[in-house]
Amino acid sequence: MTAPALTKNQSLVFDVLSRSDAPLSAYTILDKLRDHGFRAPLQVYRALDKLLERGMVHRLESLNAFVACAHQEKECCGGHGHGTVAFAICESCGHVVEFHDHAVDHRLDDWARERKFKPAKTTIEIRGLCEQCAA
Amino acid sequence: MTAPALTKNQSLVFDVLSRSDAPLSAYTILDKLRDHGFRAPLQVYRALDKLLERGMVHRLESLNAFVACAHQEKECCGGHGHGTVAFAICESCGHVVEFHDHAVDHRLDDWARERKFKPAKTTIEIRGLCEQCAA
DNA sequence: TCAATTGCGTTATGCTATAACGTGTGTCAT
DNA sequence: ATGACACACGTTATAGCATAACGCAATTGA
Ligand SMILES: [Zn+2]
Ligand SMILES: [Zn+2]
Ligand SMILES: [Zn+2]
Ligand SMILES: [Zn+2]
Numbered sequence: 001m002t003a004p005a006l007t008k009n010q011s012l013v014f015d016v017l018s019r020s021d022a023p024l025s026a027y028t029i030l031d032k033l034r035d036h037g038f039r040a041p042l043q044v045y046r047a048l049d050k051l052l053e054r055g056m057v058h059r060l061e062s063l064n065a066f067v068a069c070a071h072q073e074k075e076c077c078g079g080h081g082h083g084t085v086a087f088a089i090c091e092s093c094g095h096v097v098e099f100h101d102h103a104v105d106h107r108l109d110d111w112a113r114e115r116k117f118k119p120a121k122t123t124i125e126i127r128g129l130c131e132q133c134a135a
Numbered sequence: 136m137t138a139p140a141l142t143k144n145q146s147l148v149f150d151v152l153s154r155s156d157a158p159l160s161a162y163t164i165l166d167k168l169r170d171h172g173f174r175a176p177l178q179v180y181r182a183l184d185k186l187l188e189r190g191m192v193h194r195l196e197s198l199n200a201f202v203a204c205a206h207q208e209k210e211c212c213g214g215h216g217h218g219t220v221a222f223a224i225c226e227s228c229g230h231v232v233e234f235h236d237h238a239v240d241h242r243l244d245d246w247a248r249e250r251k252f253k254p255a256k257t258t259i260e261i262r263g264l265c266e267q268c269a270a
Numbered sequence: 271t272c273a274a275t276t277g278c279g280t281t282a283t284g285c286t287a288t289a290a291c292g293t294g295t296g297t298c299a300t
Numbered sequence: 301a302t303g304a305c306a307c308a309c310g311t312t313a314t315a316g317c318a319t320a321a322c323g324c325a326a327t328t329g330a
Contacts, residue, residue, distance in 0.1 A: 007276095007277065007278090008277095008278095009277080009278075010277095025316080025317075026317070026318075027316070027317070037279095039279075039280075040279070040280065040281085041317080041318070041319085042278090042279080042280085042318090042319075042320095043278075043279075045317095045318065045319080046277075046278080050277095061196040061197040061258065061260070062196040062258050064286090064316085064317060064318090086243075088246075088247065088250070088252050088254075090252075091255065097250070097252075099246070101242060101243070101246060103238070103242045104239050104242045104243060107236060107238045107239045107242070108221070108236070108239060108259075108261060111223075111234070111236060112223065112261060112263070115223070115232070115265075115266065116266035116269065117223050117225075117232075117261070117263055117264070117265055117266065117269075118263045118264040118269045119223075119261045119262070119263040120226065120262050120263040120264070121261075121262050121263070122259075122260070122261045122262070123196065123197050123258060123259070123260040123261075123262075124243075124257075124258070124259050125196070125257070125258040126243060126247060126252070126254045126256075126257045126258075127254070127255050127256050127257070127258075128247070128252055128253045128254040128255040128256070129252070129253040129255070130250075130251075130252055131250065131251035131252065134251065134252075134253045142307095142308065142309085143308095143309095144308080144309075145308095160285080160286075161286070161287080162285070162286070172310095174310075174311075175310070175311065175312085176286080176287070176288090177287090177288080177289095177309090177310080177311085178309075178310075180286095180287065180288080181308080181309080185308095199285085199286060199287095199317095
């Protein structure tokens with residue numbers, strides 16, 4: 001039941017994402033890891049796949065970029081085992097806020113149930129300007 | 136105030152999207168329009184940009200693909216002048232349903248207002264299985 | 271020990287999107 | 301008219317994102 005340890009490559013990728021204060025593209029991650037022996041995009045993508053599976057990393061579809069999950073292990077909704085997560089992305093400074101909203105989740109869930117649509121993964125991304133940048 | 140007519144290229148691209156029952160990538164559109172003189176991606180992307188501006192076409196971020204807007208001109212929320220729109224995307228048959236949900240919109244709006252975040256564009260995409268394909 | 275699984279590294283390729291250049295065509299103020 | 305401007309268009313080249321296909325090594329579990 002308890003997940004196996006991260007491999008070396010997975011740890012390296014996760015570390016880079018954790019330290020970043022903005023989303024990173026796979027190729028940016030690659031560049032940051034060249035000194036650690038990374039040579040090809042696949043090394044990054046394979047690590048990202050595993051981290052995404054675990055919910056430790058999220059993909060921002062509107063940016064083709066990735067962020068470390070901002071949840072603590074045991075937060076509401078089970079931390080990394082969270083349901084749908086939403087993002088507010090500042091187009092000026094690049095800062096991203098990850099959040100849940102149960103009302104939104106349930107509303108979309110109801111919509112799906114009414115139409116007998118079976119959701120697998122839901123993307124919610126608000127792009128705009130954060131408080132700092134909107135001033 | 137009334138929008139200028141579509142150019143030839145814009146019409147061709149819009150037609151292709153309108154006739155399709157699934158989202159199309161820019162390159163797929165290009166292929167479908169080679170017989171009409173299209174030779175390069177930019178011809179498609181430039182037309183798409185204008186159609187997106189007008190709200191006649193939507194981009195599905197999680198698919199890197201495009202669909203014709205499913206609204207009628209004068210539907211609720213002003214038809215093509217609509218606010219946030221959401222999509223349910225079947226991963227099996229490719230069918231896409233476009234919808235509004237005011238409750239979701241307002242909830243996300245509230246979230247943003249509370250944090251003084253200024254939304255510019257919001258993406259909501261539910262991927263899963265439609266009723267037909269879930270059976 | 272033998273198979274199956276998983277991760278890894280490499281090369282090559284494919285898909286998505288834009289930069290930069292020049293052309294032609296209208297509009298509009300001079 | 302003529303020049304200035306805006307805008308659509310066409311072309312070539314390039315940038316950015318993602319996966320296919322190969323082979324090797326380590327791990328696991330019958
Ligand atoms: Zn998360
Ligand atoms: Zn900002
Ligand atoms: Zn629409
Ligand atoms: Zn379906």
